[in-house]
Amino acid sequence: MLGDGVFFAANKLYGITLKERKDIPVYQPDVRVFEVFDADGKSLALFYGDYFSRSNKSGGAWQDSFVDQSLLIGTKPAVFNVTNFTKPAAGQPALISFEDVTTLFHEFGHALHAMFAQVRYPTLLSVPRDFVEFPSQFNEHWALEPTVLANYAKHYQTGKPMPQALVDKIKKARTFNQGYKTTEYLAAALLDMAWHELPAAAPPQDVNAFEPAALKRFAIDLPQVPPRYHTTYFSHIWPGGYAAGYYAYLWSEVIDDDAYYWFRENGGMTRANGKRFREMILSRGGTQDAAALYRAFRGRDPKVEPLIEERGLKPSAK
Numbered sequence: 001m002l003g004d005g006v007f008f009a010a011n012k013l014y015g016i017t018l019k020e021r022k023d024i025p026v027y028q029p030d031v032r033v034f035e036v037f038d039a040d041g042k043s044l045a046l047f048y049g050d051y052f053s054r055s056n057k058s059g060g061a062w063q064d065s066f067v068d069q070s071l072l073i074g075t076k077p078a079v080f081n082v083t084n085f086t087k088p089a090a091g092q093p094a095l096i097s098f099e100d101v102t103t104l105f106h107e108f109g110h111a112l113h114a115m116f117a118q119v120r121y122p123t124l125l126s127v128p129r130d131f132v133e134f135p136s137q138f139n140e141h142w143a144l145e146p147t148v149l150a151n152y153a154k155h156y157q158t159g160k161p162m163p164q165a166l167v168d169k170i171k172k173a174r175t176f177n178q179g180y181k182t183t184e185y186l187a188a189a190l191l192d193m194a195w196h197e198l199p200a201a202a203p204p205q206d207v208n209a210f211e212p213a214a215l216k217r218f219a220i221d222l223p224q225v226p227p228r229y230h231t232t233y234f235s236h237i238w239p240g241g242y243a244a245g246y247y248a249y250l251w252s253e254v255i256d257d258d259a260y261y262w263f264r265e266n267g268g269m270t271r272a273n274g275k276r277f278r279e280m281i282l283s284r285g286g287t288q289d290a291a292a293l294y295r296a297f298r299g300r301d302p303k304v305e306p307l308i309e310e311r312g313l314k315p316s317a318k
Contacts, residue, residue, distance in 0.1 A: 001101060002049065005152035006108045009142040013274030014112070015039025018047060028054070030087065036115055045069075045115040048080035052087035052094070059084055061103050063110035063136075068125055069117040079114045081107040093156050098170050102140050109139025116282040124286045129245045131290040133252035134259070135282060141260045144171065145269055175312025180225055182250075182311060187227035189247040190218045192237045196244035207231050250307075255294060257306035262298055 007018050018034040026033060030052045036045040048066070053059075060082075067078040083103055088094045096104075113135040117125055142148050144167075153162035194214035198205070211231050215221035229236065236242040259281075263273050280297040295301060308314050 001096065001104055001152055005101065005143070005148060006104050008151050009105070009139075009145065009148045009269075010108070010112065012147070012269055013142070013271065014116075014278055015271060015274075016044065021046075030054075043076070045076055046078040047111060047115065048078070050080060050082045051085050053084035054087075057082075057084065061107055063107050063114070065114050068122045069114070069119065070122045071118065071120040072122070077115050077117065079111045081111055083107065095156060098143075101143050105140045105143045106136045109136035112139065113282050116278050117285050118283040119285040119287055127286045128290050129242075130248035130251045131255070133249055134255045137253055138256035138259055141256075142269065147269065174310075178311040178313060182313065183220065183222065183225040184228045185250055187215060187218075187220045187222075187225065188229050188234070189250065190220060191215065191227050191229075191231065192234070192242065192246040193244055194218075195231070195237065254304050254307045255302045257310045258298065258302040259294075260310075261306040 003018075010016050010018075016039065017037045019037065021033045021035050024033045024046070026048070028050065030050065032049045032051075034047045034049070035043060036047050038044045046066075061084065063079065063081050065077055065079050067075050069075060069077040081104075083100070085094055085096055085100060114125070119125055149167065150161060153167070154160060155162075191211060191214055194210075194217070211227075212221060215227070236246055237244075242248070259277070263269065263277075266273055277297065281293060284293055291301070305314075
């Protein structure tokens with residue numbers, strides 16, 4: 001999946017290549033290290049992949065850096081991705097689900113954001129929370145790009161390509177239950193906003209009265225679709241640091257789908273389009289207002305219609 005899928009897609013879009021390094025020390029034997037080379041052959045970064053679960057490892061998947069890029073002090077990025085896939089038996093391949101494939105593309109999208117950075121001051125690498133997931137979610141789209149899919153989606157024993165009927169089922173499954181999922185997420189995000197709109201001088205609220213009133217005010221009080229998190233266990237927005245920011249995942253998805261549609265409208269997965277996206281988005285970090293960066297790339301503000309279509313919520317023509 002790495003070489004034939006994730007790295008293959010990055011090469012087609014950005015011209016980079018990754019070569020495994022066995023001579024660099026790692027903190028655990030399963031960790032793999034790759035040197036990243038730019039299209040001109042120059043060394044760009046180091047990429048570490050820590051993909052298998054173990055008893056002393058945190059769950060989930062994430063990206064971070066050992067070393068951040070900085071033109072000020074001349075450092076190149078050393079970036080890592082972490083997942084928790086099941087380690088196979090010795091001599092056996094690690095077979096993963098399509099959801100895991102999406103996770104690989106997602107986390108590598110974060111890695112590309114870090115590896116392509118070209119900022120002078122390290123503090124300018126940070127971007128707003130509702131822009132953080134844009135590059136990662138955008139990179140997920142290439143998992144189903146026909147040329148990429150054909151390069152990695154092969155039977156591990158026979159080498160035969162994935163049957164088109166199965167590809168169609170995977171694509172169709174992505175829109176299943178999206179009405180429910182979108183509504184429950186919006187309810188939680190709006191509830192987060194409602195709590196954090198209260199002024200500092202507001203008196204203590206009765207949670208059992210405030211929550212239903214807030215959902216009713218936003219016209220999303222549907223008993224069939226409750227909020228993803230009720231107030232009393234909405235840990236993301238209290239100690240979790242998402243105060244008034246839980247909406248960010250969906251807004252990032254609006255941006256990433258809109259950007260993907262720009263690619264579709266302008267020739268698709270070409271090196272020229274990848275170069276534009278890299279130079280105007282991925283390399284800029286927080287050196288400019290995120291909305292201005294996107295507007296310069298897209299030529300306008302993002303529209304919600306691509307997200308509605310990608311989620312299968314677009315009304316069918318009659």
